[in-house]
Amino acid sequence: MAKRETPKTSTPRKKKVDVMKCLVIHMISEGPSVGWVHTHGMREFGHPELEIRCLPKFMMMYGGSLLNELGSFILNSGEVFKTGEVVQLGISKFRLSRGEPNPADPDEAAHYQEEVWRLIDVEDAPCAVCNPHPSPQLN
Numbered sequence: 001m002a003k004r005e006t007p008k009t010s011t012p013r014k015k016k017v018d019v020m021k022c023l024v025i026h027m028i029s030e031g032p033s034v035g036w037v038h039t040h041g042m043r044e045f046g047h048p049e050l051e052i053r054c055l056p057k058f059m060m061m062y063g064g065s066l067l068n069e070l071g072s073f074i075l076n077s078g079e080v081f082k083t084g085e086v087v088q089l090g091i092s093k094f095r096l097s098r099g100e101p102n103p104a105d106p107d108e109a110a111h112y113q114e115e116v117w118r119l120i121d122v123e124d125a126p127c128a129v130c131n132p133h134p135s136p137q138l139n
């Protein structure tokens, strides 16, 4: 019987992190038509949690899948990302930005005690609800 031998120079393969077991995805309503999707579990591996704000509710399942996919890639690829960077994952293209709590909801502060990365549109079109920019004063 042939016996397969592992080369003596090989190193043990790092075990792949299964995000379906290690990450929890929360989907929270932010109003009648939009929601907040975010991860819990990335911090245990030394990475920022991930989130998408103001996502149309009919897209929340897709958003959760995207966060799982991105989380798996970050945890298993060894690639190093930073905020401001544009990331393409399959057909999804987004920019990583620093997540900030909604000042109108003090209960959210616990989610932001450590760094959170928010996935935003690559065109940087700010959401008028989550990321309002002050209008210029005309007088």
Ligand SMILES: [Zn+2]
Pocket (backbone or CB within 6 Å): 026, 038, 039, 040
């Ligand atoms: Zn949560």
